[in-house]
Amino acid sequence: MKGRKGRNERKQRRQQEFETIAKINEAATRPNDYVNVKTFEELPIANKTLEGLKRANFLELTDIQRKAIPLALAGRDVLGAAKTGSGKTLAFLVPLLERLYRAKWTPMDGLGAIVISPTRELAMQIFQVLRKIGTQHDFSAGLIIGGKDLVTEQERVSKMNILVCTPGRLLQHMDQTAGFDCDNLEMLILDEADRILDMGFQKTVNAIVENLPRKRQTLLFSATQTKSVRDLARLSLKNPEYVAVHETSDTATPQNLQQHYLICELPKKLDILYSFIKTHLNTKAIVFFSSCKQVQFVFETFCKLHPGTPLLHLHGKQKQTKRVEIFNRFMSMKSAFLFATDIAARGLDFPAVDWVIQLDCPEDADTYIHRVGRTARYEAKGQALLFLLPSEEEALMQELERKKVAVNHIKVRPNKQHSVQNQMQSFCFHEPELKYLGQKAFISYVRSVYLQRNKEIFKVQDLPMEEFAASLGLPGAPKVKFIDKSLAKNASRQPATKIVAELEGTEEAEEEEVSSDTEEPTKVHIGANGRVQADEEESSSEDERDSEEEEKDGHKENEQQESESEESDGTEKPAKAKQKSITKVDRMFNRRNQDILSEHYGKLIDHAGDAAEDDEFMTIQRVNHELESDSEEEDISKPTSKRQLQMTKKERIKNMKSGERLVFDDEGNPHQLYEMQTEQDFLKAGAPAAQQAKYIGETTEAMKDADLMDKQVAREKRKEKRLARKLREREAAEGHEPITVTLGSPDDEGGPMADEESSEEEEAPQEAPRRKKQRILEVEQPETLEDQEALALQLLRA
Template sequence: MTLQKWRNLNIKLSDPVLETLDELKFYEATAVQAACIPLLLQGNDVAVEAVTGSGKTLAFLIPLLELLLKRPEKWKKFEIGAIIISPTRELAIQISKILSQFLKRISNLKQILIVGGLTVKEDIAQLRIGANIIIATPGRLEDLLSNCKEINLSAAIKSLELLVLDEADRLLDLGFSVKINTILSCLPRLRRTGLFSATQTKELEQLVRAGLRNPSFVSIKETESYSTPLHLYNYYAITDADKKLAFIINFIKNNKINLKYMIFFSTCACVDYFSSVIKILLAPIKVLALHGKMKKKRHKVFEEFQILESGLLICTDVMARGIDIPEVDWVIQYDPPSTASSFVHRCGRTARIGHAGNALLLLSESEDAYIDFIKRNQKVELKLLKFKIEKTLIEECLQYMRNLQQADRLLFDKANRAAVSYIQAYQKHECSLIFRIKDLDLGKVFMGFGLLKIPRMPELKGRDLLNFQSANVDVNSISYKNKQREFVRLLKLKKYQDTGIWFEKEKKRFKNTEAWSKSKKSKSERQLKKNQRKEKKNSQKIKNEKKNSKKRKIVTTEEDLKDLVKDIALIKKLKRKKISDQEFEAAFCTN
């Protein structure tokens, strides 16, 4: 039996798990699975570093199921035995799908997926139906644990057996550290914990110290010198910014259009714009777009691309981590990633679990030092891919982009937003010594976006833009295809022509500038008035205190007055000799 290979690794698995592995055609445990599964089943915490595509998901799902199945007591309807936290919705959905394959044969265990997209009430309704395993993103889980009073989730997690933080370094990169710490504080201490990641960071080491008890560290690398899979072939190409799109179109057409491609861009705005352009330039190919701002639509696009035999997905780094898409042939990095670790994760969307794959990075001449940086920092060696692009194709791509913008102002807006967002992202790059805005040929960049005119940006002050050739077109004449949007634009345009003010928000946003001398004078006047108000307030306070002190008097009660009247009456009786001295003293002392 092929599944005997699992048993040869001294891993005793239950029949439902083995049968599912057989159905999914996972006949042999990978290195990371062979290392992690026994440790978790023996009750150890683990911190795992393994190259992308090495099978980390099964490395925690198999022990998770075994731990829950081996508990002597039957799991209650709403009793949580395991929690898996994922950085993105797509990765959480993927884990849930794999787990559901196993749960088909395990009827007494139920899972629930808690991610953005549904309301809190909908999540509560699902929890009330029953769950033993939670797969969640950090924000929603923290909200349910801390703020939700309609369901007692804190009580349900008292029997927690295993906590898994998948792509743990990405959880911290996305700013979830506070939420993770809040979640950890709510969970029982007597549990197993697994941290799984493709890279190790200082922040991750801190999380290991905070969340794990005497952890076992597992580091799986295919070779000592490389951090990407052995069957992944990495390439780079040097091209100017104004030729990038033409290169991509030429590369895909000459390579094979019936393959599966992923193209990574640096911003959501770039994905929106270039997906619209590439759909037309590569009309026979199915082109999809996905980024973090798409919300509910993201899931549908992700599922559609997963089942495609061939096609092209244009995306941001939201798709760079842990996502398993079958048989991706090429990963193309149109823009360099913002961090060095993201480079490895992007490439890892291909060549997964033993399959072959290819990755290509596009750089300009001023950015070629990045090749050596990646080799030293991430231990990834890139080979130069030589190419030849005809000048007619470059001009054709430029004309297509400009024609699209003139046909619909919505594309004109998208092009400008994309160009601005690209430059802003470029300025924030982690490798600022290599990717310097002053070395960027902004004229060629704008030509690469097919802009009709140069946008207004503070970054352009004093810059050489000779390589930009503006289109001979009045941009105010470009209209929206959407009639309602165009009607609003025309109203604003008329107001601008009449008053010189485009719309009120801009009027509030910008302040009128004034001379430095006037600004300094007004500032000193404001400070003087502030000091005068302070002195006046202090002097008034002193006057009030004096006034109150004069008004303070000794307050006598009604009883004191009665005693005083009695004493005066006794003194009068003593003077009139109506009472003796002894009687007076006795009566006075009593009073």
């Protein structure tokens, strides 16, 4: 009776749950009725979700949640845009739980929802919030990010209902995990959608979307939402609802955020930053840099300066365990300075951050908005400080004004500044590792400025290289190759007016056309107004690609070195030779060895040896490795990558793969040392059981024969010992001198011989007394034991 009563109660609870789901579904179809609600209890959501929200202390709705959640509960695609710290995470996690709950999702149904985040730290934060509010539901959720054990994830990922992941790791599981299935996916969510849809994740996102079903609900959220039709078409959105709660507000940043910027020269940045840290020791702040090398260098040097407050650093080159440790430490600390790259600029909710300092200029206004959004979260207060160079002020301020970002200008008090240049020089002088890291930081900063798209803000030619290197403690500015090549290309690029003059038939245009530096002719086209227009954008993009390729190849010589070599030879090229453009293939065959001893080695070698008429004895000639590229053997001493260029020859030989051991048959053909037999060839000899029995039988017979042979040999040895003992006893009884006889076995070479060592010693000329000669009989080798006994008797009678 009790079992029947329990079944009836469970049946009634399920029936009530189905009725509740039906009511919620009906109420969710009218999203306009919930525009003015203020709490989660007024929304059409399940009691399990409400209980999880209460336990996590989420009671009231924010503006983005009030407008986005009802639309998402109605099953529509949503584009959500709101200020940083406005509660966008709950705006998509609550609809996610409700979607699976209404669909009666069980662990047997497989994967139902995917949340994609651009960074690992943001994915971890979303997963923690999901665990807090989803405690009353029975769904299984997993976090898959890079840096974790892939095999462990592959064992569990097929059992998950909800996945919070990064794009690269998700695509890796789609390609490599056998049980990973997305055919029943109900919802796709992209947090920081504008970052995920940009050029950095373009190929990855396209590959992910191809594996997902088209019948799904898609939610996109970000502080700077994309409106590109092309991006939305890639995700197959159906009539998406655009929700921008702060689009009509006066500022795009939080109202409680105080924003400042200061103008300083590049060499003074670290001095001002260190002075700021010394005057704000009880402050929790984040300092943003443009590259990982800068973060490492400034962190290492400032730790040696002992500013009096904890220092942390976070960047993408660290291992995952280290990143998680630093992330959790900064979350729990009350005062500290975190040096970070833009990896910490999006979505991360660090509690009680007082200051956000941007030591390097952001690439655009959107990046600035996301950086300063790490402080003044929700209703808290915060301050932001931006460092700008004089060449960056005007263009960036105009872009920030277009984005409704108001920044106030401030000045630095001279009496509060502390110079750390002398200490930095001392550190780099005494520690070569720190000097090397400073050189990398210098190059990485210059590269970041050089690769920025907005050239009105970022002007690499205006950077004071020598002064900046001195501020880092370096003895001189490292050579930056890509800038020299860029300047050479810009100088060689001819303006469109030259082509116009050429079409007009002027003679000056013909003289200007002769140039040995240009690699590709400038492309032109005739516009609608009949004027000749140069295709500058295409040529500039091609030049940038060429410069990047040349930067990777450490063997290529620039055009300035080629001209210097021509001047040193005292020869001049004719005009026709100058007209011929030098292609990349020509430069590849003309480049020389760039190893450690290249300068000394070049003095010993006659590069013009092909033109010599007489071959002298012991003449050193240069081996042309490029012409031997068809050979199968690989040259150990020739580096093949940029990393190998920095390695010595011993290191390259040490890192080589060991060769394979081969055996040769009678005909001289090589074979592997161990070769596996195919199953068909193995079965030709019979069934496995029969082959096993046959092998055991043959081995057993061979062992028996070997045992018999061993026993026979042991018996013969014992007989030999007994016979030798009898001979010695008989000699002692008859009074003869003992004669040592060696009885050989049938396998030994030679026969029995008397011991001649004593007789040979007695025949030495120093010994005066004459001794009796012993008689030695030479007989043939005995073959049997009977022959040995007869030989012994014959020796006794002699």
